Amino acid sequence: MNAASSSEGKRSVDTSAVRIGALIPLSRPGWVEAGRHLLSGLELGVCDINRAGGIIGRPLELLVRDTAADPQRAIAVVDELDSLGVAALAGEYHSVVARAVASRADSIGLPFLCSSAVLDALTDQPTNWVARLAPMQSYGWQVYADFLINAGHARIAVAVEPSAYWASGIRILRDYLGPRGGDVIELDMRTLSPVALCDELASIRTKTLLLLVGYPEPAISIVESVRRDSRLAGVTIGAPAGQPEFGGWTTQQQVAGTAIPFLRYLPERLGSLGVRVQAALRERLGEAPSFVAFEGYDTIAALAEAMRSHGTGRARIAESWSSIAVDGTRGIISFSRVTGTGVWQWARPPVQVVDRDPASPDSFRIRYAR
Structure with missing residues (x-):
């Protein structure tokens, strides 16, 4: 192999960041305390994935946006993140906001893993673009x-x-x-x-x-x-x-x-991963982590598994929901079709x-x- 072809081979390896858009209530009238816990979980999840080598050598990057519990603001944020080329969306706590995000994500073909909102019907029609960790209401x-x-x-x-x-x-x-x-x-x-x-x-x-x-x-x-x-x-x-x-x-x-x-959406006893993450979250937050912080961490764990197994393309991530089985802080996370949700749902998170x-x-x- 000559020097030119060697250099060409090196340039073909993609080491750019995989961007994830994080939608979080960080200002009033949003529930700011819940947003802070959700963000801590998402950020810790990203740190852990990157310490372990990222997504096939590519680091994760979180683009954080404040929804302020406003559905219209959230829709505008989704459009902005779409234009910035994010691979997927994550987060949100407020159900009415998550529903607006899910509808917009479905319409533009952008995967959305909803962390914490529980309103049963996140979309009017069944979609492959949206999955959810929190239990149905x-x-x-x-x-x-x-x-x-x-x-x-x-x-x-x-x-x-x-x-x-x-x-x-x-x-x-x-x-x-x-x-x-x-x-x-x-x-x-x-x-x-x-x-x-x-x-x-x-x-x-x-x-x-x-x-x-x-x-x-x-x-x-x-x-x-x-x-x-x-x-x-x-x-x-x-x-x-x-x-x-x-x-x-x-x-x-x-x-x-x-x-x-x-x-509260936690098991009676945390496993070894949950115990480790709990300690790290407590250090970040300066207080005991809520279940919302664990939901944030598990969101990144599930998205990382989807991208490792299926690739970072948007359509490939959306195709992965049915085959994911990943060790989360609160149990094995997998998704199925649950009547009344319209989305891929972790059917039985702990309650x-x-x-x-x-x-x-x-x-x-x-x-x-x-």
Whole structure:
């Protein structure tokens, strides 16, 4: 081989970065704390992949964009990332935003692995371009409904704000609890103050209130009002969407924010990978990582496996969902077609109902698991 052909061979090896677009709520009204945890997981995943040699010698590069929980802004971000030549999209926490991202990604042929949003139907029609790690809302919230029934909670009041996500949650609870003797009473927080909500709860004499509202407000004000009201001393507050998961909840709520059961997508015990990643995430975050941080890490693990096995072309990544089986922090991740989602879905990620221990607000108690 002469010098020219040798030089030509070296130039043919592609060592450019494989770009992944990361969509994350990093400013209000997005849930910024969740976004910070999601970003930490994604970044740690990228670091680990690159330490191990990248994708067949090519490093991963994360292009991070803030969605601010705004679907229209997210669509514009998808178009920008498309123009920058990303191989795939990752992330998002808010369901209505993820749905907008999924629809746009499907229309332009850009793979999207959704990390954390749970709304059942991410797309109107089945698509091969979108996959998801988080459980379907109907699955997770049915687990929560099982917990309520087993704990003797049948007559449920829900403090609710308008949202496709909250409306879907109410339908799931009503459809699941109704045939089992349960009842769901909606209390519209557009017309009720936290104090007026307490009056309603005392009037209807329910012992269970679920928070289907935004965080930090009005969720924090509702909890404070209910906890202070002597008429409601026996009322159990629940938050299926997971508001108490993050450290900011205890910073603002202290003991008042404990004993509020919520959904968390972690196994009862982490395996060796999960334990290692947990320690690394804690160091990055300066606090215990939430399940959202693990979802971020697992997103990169699954995308890396797709690209190693099928290549970095967009169509090839979209073709890979059905054949992926990769060791994630919370179990073996694989995707299948699940009725009602329209996307490739990790069908059975771990689901727990947990709460914060009143005796130690930084510790969690597992109340129910599947």
